[in-house]
Amino acid sequence: MTRVAVVGAGPAGIYAADILTKANAAVTVDIFDRLPTPYGLIRYGVAPDHPRIKEIITALHQVLDDPRIRFIGNVDYGVDVKPEELDPFYDATVIATGADRDRDLDIPGVDLPGSFGGADFVSWYDGHPDVPRDWPLTASQVAVIGAGNVAVDIARILAKTADELLETEIPDNVHRRLLASPVTDVHVFSRRGPGQAKFTPQELRELDESPNVEVIVHPEGMEFDEASLATIRSRRSVKMCVDVLQNWVAREPRDRPRRLHLRFLQAPVEILGTDRVTGLRTETQQLTGDGWVRGTGRYTNWNVQAVYRAIGYRSRPIADLPFDPTTGTIPHDAGRVLDLDGNRIPGRYVTGWIKRGPVGLIGHTKKDASETIASLLADLPALPPAAHRDPAGVLAHLNRRNLEFTTWSGWQRLDRHEIDLGRPHGRKRVKVVPRDEMVEISKRA
Structure with a gap:
């Protein structure tokens, strides 16, 4: 064998x-x-x-x-x-x-308090046992850097109200922290145009499913060059995303308590602040015809108090x-x-x-x-x-x-335990977060 x-x-x-x-x-x-x-x-x-x-x-x-x-x-x-x-x-x-791990973003201010790696935040809201169980959700205006599925996941979790997530397997401590979040606006910044965004149609549409969140696509940056148009013609998923974005640009505003802004052709160049994040500076980009971008020398300072970097894993x-x-x-x-x-x-x-x-x-x-x-x-x-x-x-x-290793039968015990924790509350499960508690439950006879 x-x-x-x-x-x-x-x-x-x-x-x-x-x-x-x-x-x-x-x-x-x-x-x-x-x-x-x-x-x-x-x-x-x-x-x-x-x-x-x-x-x-x-x-x-x-x-x-x-x-x-x-x-x-x-x-x-x-x-x-x-x-x-x-x-x-x-x-x-x-x-x-x-x-x-988070891919590095090499810009000034990246290590300021209030500048977070997207992977760390995802681990926190998913109940990973090796990350701290508290998170400083104190910002009313938040920036998310990236245009992939992880970026829109982070933006959606930040923008939604905590109670909307109660039917999920969100850990209790995460729900409590999100419940106290003062966020009103989440700004998603993409360095390139909508034709180069990496999120999938499903992920994009899910941004708009919350009754408490207004998704706003800003027309500045909704631009397409020859390479963008070629990609739209050849890839159905990209065309679907672009169609959704263009529909959102044209629709009438809706009065909802929280807003999620999508901004294209904005490259982060500096996270502002001295002892904590007080803003984000971006440079407006222009498409070069081949799917890439170059800077225009025009800069904007955004009044945000937290920045989440979601530019890829490592x-x-x-x-x-x-x-x-x-x-x-x-x-x-x-x-x-x-x-x-x-x-x-x-x-x-x-x-x-x-x-x-x-x-x-x-x-x-x-x-x-x-x-x-x-x-x-x-x-x-x-x-x-x-x-x-x-x-x-x-x-x-x-x-x-x-x-103290765990086994498949041990996981099945933990799985049943989490499902049982969720059942009285109408939830699919409630995750056990501490590592030692997971191991202990897995080893029960």
Whole structure:
């Protein structure tokens, strides 16, 4: 029986395990994750008012129900256990740790209090166990920098009233904090034009579903060059987004207590303030005909008291593996990890965002995993076999290290517990947030 370790229990890792076990009946897979729970960014990176996206969990659950796939949570690969400790138990290892850090924004003032990374805010409102449980929601005017799905998620959560989120799985402490938020206006700034925005039609439309939020698309910046028009003609999703935006520009104002502003062709150049954020300075951009933009030298100062940077995710390095800091990825050849000299590292593979960068949707993740697993299966006859082949040996080793790992059956207990917490309040679930509490519930008999 071939033994494979997958590091990362998000969609990329679970899809890799699924494809591998379906392609080869003589394979068993252990999926490790540093969190006590599976599903990665589906649990901790998707806004709580996105039930349709969270339905992906149903498909991932079916994969993890396969007896040849074992979930081992609360184990940080490279920190709790070194790679060389686990190598004797596996014929190959697939790294699928994704990307959960904020991409840097190199402008003055970025480190001021009141300037926040979008990934950190998402982790907070999703109840991630490793972020502080309080958040300084004190601004009435807020800027969100970015034009992707994460940016519009953040804008929507900030703009909505807290009680609108009560039917979701939002943690109680998040609801209480949002309830006290004084926000009246959220301004979303996109450096490029509407034809280059990265959000999907579904994400865009959801901005307008709240009865308490007026979505305002400002006509300044609603411009299109030749490249924009070509993209609109060739990509149905872009055309759908542009159609929605143009309809919103033309419609009559509605009297709602909160406003969400969409502003295109505005590039952030400085976050203003001395001891805290007091504003954002942007430079108006103009399209260059090829889908890119250049500055015009015209600047605007916006009176905001908080800035959320949602310009993309970034992966973190993995112990003892090469890492390209420019791309935020592990170098590879069709999923085979390469060392600094470009040579293959036997038995090491990579998939997901840490392989290709934080771009693409679930469909891209499946295709990505298929390529990596094809490489692994092609290499398998030449890989040195694992020295210790008994699956129980890995768990015994973790126990000797006094690591409190969680299991698939433990997750099912925690899952039922969260659903039970939500039921009296008419909610789908109430998330348990503290790590030690999640582990304790998972281990109950």
